[in-house]
Amino acid sequence: MVNLSVKIGSLALKNPVMTASGTFGYGEEYAEFFDLNELGAIVVKGLSVTPRQGNPTPRIVETPAGMLNAIGLQNIGIKAFIQDKLPFLRRFATPVIANFFGDTINEYVRAAEELSAAGGVHALEMNISCPNKQAGWIVFGTDPKTMEQVVSAVRKTTSLPLIVKLSPNVTDIGCMARVAEQCGADAVSVINTLTGMVVDIKKRRPVLANATGGLSGPAIRPIAVRMVWEVYKAVKIPVIGMGGIMTARDALEFFIAGARAIAVGTANFINPVAPVEIRNGIAEFLREEGLSDINDIVGSLSITPKT
Amino acid sequence: MSSAAPVSRSFRAEIVENSSRGNSFKLLAVTPLTGTISPEPGQFYMLQAADSYDPLLKRPFSIFESAGEQLKFLYRIRGKGTLSLSRLKEGARITIIGPLGNSYPDPQGDFIAVAGGVGIASLFPLLSKHAGKAHLFYGARNSDELVFATESGTLVKGISIATDDGSAGEKGFITEHLRHCLGALPGPAHRLPVYACGPTPMLKAVAQMAHERGLSCYVSLEEHMACGIGACLGCMVKTVSGQKRVCKEGPVFEAGDVVW
Numbered sequence: 001m002v003n004l005s006v007k008i009g010s011l012a013l014k015n016p017v018m019t020a021s022g023t024f025g026y027g028e029e030y031a032e033f034f035d036l037n038e039l040g041a042i043v044v045k046g047l048s049v050t051p052r053q054g055n056p057t058p059r060i061v062e063t064p065a066g067m068l069n070a071i072g073l074q075n076i077g078i079k080a081f082i083q084d085k086l087p088f089l090r091r092f093a094t095p096v097i098a099n100f101f102g103d104t105i106n107e108y109v110r111a112a113e114e115l116s117a118a119g120g121v122h123a124l125e126m127n128i129s130c131p132n133k134q135a136g137w138i139v140f141g142t143d144p145k146t147m148e149q150v151v152s153a154v155r156k157t158t159s160l161p162l163i164v165k166l167s168p169n170v171t172d173i174g175c176m177a178r179v180a181e182q183c184g185a186d187a188v189s190v191i192n193t194l195t196g197m198v199v200d201i202k203k204r205r206p207v208l209a210n211a212t213g214g215l216s217g218p219a220i221r222p223i224a225v226r227m228v229w230e231v232y233k234a235v236k237i238p239v240i241g242m243g244g245i246m247t248a249r250d251a252l253e254f255f256i257a258g259a260r261a262i263a264v265g266t267a268n269f270i271n272p273v274a275p276v277e278i279r280n281g282i283a284e285f286l287r288e289e290g291l292s293d294i295n296d297i298v299g300s301l302s303i304t305p306k307t
Numbered sequence: 308m309s310s311a312a313p314v315s316r317s318f319r320a321e322i323v324e325n326s327s328r329g330n331s332f333k334l335l336a337v338t339p340l341t342g343t344i345s346p347e348p349g350q351f352y353m354l355q356a357a358d359s360y361d362p363l364l365k366r367p368f369s370i371f372e373s374a375g376e377q378l379k380f381l382y383r384i385r386g387k388g389t390l391s392l393s394r395l396k397e398g399a400r401i402t403i404i405g406p407l408g409n410s411y412p413d414p415q416g417d418f419i420a421v422a423g424g425v426g427i428a429s430l431f432p433l434l435s436k437h438a439g440k441a442h443l444f445y446g447a448r449n450s451d452e453l454v455f456a457t458e459s460g461t462l463v464k465g466i467s468i469a470t471d472d473g474s475a476g477e478k479g480f481i482t483e484h485l486r487h488c489l490g491a492l493p494g495p496a497h498r499l500p501v502y503a504c505g506p507t508p509m510l511k512a513v514a515q516m517a518h519e520r521g522l523s524c525y526v527s528l529e530e531h532m533a534c535g536i537g538a539c540l541g542c543m544v545k546t547v548s549g550q551k552r553v554c555k556e557g558p559v560f561e562a563g564d565v566v567w
Binding site for chain 2: 025029030053054062074217218268
């Protein structure tokens with residue numbers, strides 16, 4: 001019997017396969033395709049205190065082995081989430097991780113407060129890839145000082161396990177991970193989408209109504225694996241790896257590079273049962289390798305030259 | 308198909324036909340390898356475009372025909388995804404999600420169907436299900452793009468055709484022809500519900516025409532989508548009651564609900 005259970009701070013997961021925020025709605029759409037109890041954790045679509053309408057269409061454009069999205073953080077708001085979506089999610093023996101964001105530190109704090117008090121939310125994942133209105137549109141997750149302020153403020157607000165989802169649009173992601181750790185984060189998610197653009201050459205205009213969008217899918221996987229490895233070396237808190245994971249083989253790269261859990265994102269759009277197939281594939285690989293515990297493979301990357 | 312196989316909206320299927328219809332259309336027929344759910348007219352499926360990650364996303368296609376164990380899709384080769392799909396040979400296996408979305412409400416009696424180009428793919432099963440009830444207005448760029456006009460003609464009470472270049476039927480947009488004909492339809496025809504699928508400008512014109520005459524009108528919309536099941540929020544459309552997902556609350560909407 002292979003042990004797939006892992007711990008993210010005080011949060012125990014029966015297996016290390018989560019869903020990436022923004023790719024799994026609030027779980028309902030996928031419940032028709034598989035039993036959500038099969039998941040290690042469900043990470044719901046990013047929530048804000050007040051509902052958001054998001055960006056105009058087109059919001060999605062395909063890229064080589066990837067896609068750009070500019071959904072614009074459309075969501076139903078925390079109140080509606082607690083009232084309309086949480087009761088459904090509480091039926092499953094799978095931890096719910098609420099991804100959340102704000103435009104100001106105060107909005108982050110309020111969101112964390114409301115989600116912590118809801119009951120049925122087992123951990124919080126902070127999306128710090130939003131521009132800070134008060135600080136003149138500096139993105140929270142790309143400036144260490146603003147990041148320190150917002151993570152510290154949220155840490156004081158909640159006793160739930162706190163995961164900080166790091167932006168890859170920085171020079172030194174290890175440095176940003178250390179800031180999160182120093183501010184009391186229990187774990188970091190690595191990585192969020194990379195900013196990209198697709199141009200319509202006939203119209204000489206960006207394809208997306210928002211001009212730029214977040215690149216996801218297999219195209220970003222090597223960058224994500226590299227960043228997981230850098231973050232793993234930089235901090236002691238667990239790393240949750242994500243970015244273009246389509247198969248168990250992809251997921252295993254992340255574990256070896258240092259991830260304690262992984263999240264499946266864009267693959268959900270293409271194959272709604274991808275997380276279950278990936279979990280099964282991980283177990284199969286461990287059996288084939290004669291390993292009995294997923295934790296034994298975490299950070300097992302060797303970079304010493306072959307002799 | 309094994310009767311013991313689980314029924315799911317996510318399944319593998321074998322291609323049994325992928326043949327050309329005119330210069331730019333193809334008809335794809337597949338046999339699912341496991342049990343599937345029967346589609347309703349207006350619903351769609353997400354089809355895997357290629358065996359690689361480029362193109363990455365599945366593509367949405369209206370169900371054209373559901374005959375026995377086979378599902379048929381009529382598509383136009385437009386971009387990378389449909390080009391990849393067009394190259395798949397008989398015997399190849401692909402993954403499919405569906406049927407997805409809502410369907411056309413059943414017309415209670417006679418009705419008007421307006422198809423623009425590949426929009427015929429979505430309306431064809433409705434014409435089939437309610438054979439002999441529709442007045443079909445079918446427009447295309449030219450006669451080559453007027454696929455399945457003969458077959459559609461056998462399913463309807465009457466068919467009016469228009470092409471942009473006049474190579475078949477009336478010259479001009481089908482909406483102009485519809486406007487001209489609406490007043491001339493026999494008996495209570497001026498009160499018939501309208502069902503339309505085609506390019507957005509055509510749908511907007513049909514919706515406007517129906518609104519002016521107080522006709523109920525249903526349109527099938529198209530938007531870029533990644534998942535097709537309501538999770539990605541890529542395919543939102545503005546309606547009088549807020550934003551809705553084309554893949555989940557649609558693709559069929561009451562024309563009066565859509566903010567054009």
